[in-house]
Amino acid sequence: MLPVLRTFLLGITITSMLVSTAMAREPTAPRPFAASYRLEVDGWPNARINHRLSRHGPHWQSDMNAAISMARGNESSRFRINDDGIRATAYHSGYSLLGIGDKYRLGHDDLADLPDRQAALFDLSRQAVQALCNTDQSPCELRYQDHKGREEVLRYRIVERGELTLPAGEFDAVTVEAWDPEHPERQLVFSFHPELPGLLLAFDYRRDGKRKSRLTLTELTLPE
Incomplete structure (x- = not known):
């Protein structure tokens, strides 16, 4: 199950460094939320994912965690929203399978040039709503750091704008x-809420055209 947790908590979060994105309007202002998801993976029991976006003075914090009987994973990022984009300031994550795992941490200096995964996921959800790249010939390019501080590159395009019916309601x-240019057979398909930056509505991981896992929103709480 550990690879499954990494597929979600490590594999889906991507960068805020939009290299070639045309923007239609200013990004929507963030709001705190608490969300729960159902993660379905062939051959494994379903897992529950919890995701919270909270404000701490000038900083925002994104936290995700998942757990089943034999595996656990968590990831957290703290960042600021500046006029020129997202500035990540702290990141940490941990994973374990049957009590065996590891922990990772990136500090302020490590994040000076590129954001971590959680900060990047938040900013991608903000920027993608405005992005006009919608073809294979003119995708947007994204850069970020993985959990060990290694630079990664993905490309993405907008494929649909519409309504989704989920266990949590209609949105x-x-x-x-999105895809890694070195591994185009691996595709990440995100559905974001246009008015709630950072909130995932659904996520599919596909390989060679076949869906390997699916994430769907089951609960959403918006504090007053």
């Missing part, structure tokens, strides 16, 4: 398809 959605 407007912007759907984004």
Whole structure:
């Protein structure tokens, strides 16, 4: 199950460094939320994912965690929203399978040039709503740091704007398809809420055209 947790908690979060994105309007202002998801993976029991976006003075913090009987994973990022984009300031994550795992940490200096995964996921959800890259010939390019501080590159395009019906209700959605240019057979398909930056509505991981896992929103709480 550990690879499954990494697929979600390590594999889906991507960068805020939009290299070639045309923007239609200013990104939507963030709001705190608490969300729960159902993660379905062939051959494994379903897992529950919890995701919370909270404000701490000038900083925002994104936290995700997942657990089943034999595996656990968590990831957290703290960042600021500046006029020129997201500035990540602290990141940590941990994973374990049957009590065996590891922990990772990136500090302020490590994040000076590129954001971590959680900060990047938040910013991608903000920027993708405005992005106009919607073809294979003109995708947006994204850069970020993985959990060990290594630079990664993904490309993405907008594939659909419409409504999604989920266990948590009906929502407007912007759907984004992303891929590693070195491994185009692996595709990450995100559906974001256009008015709630950072909130995932749904996520599919596909390989060679076949869906390997699916994430769907089951609960959403918006504090007053």
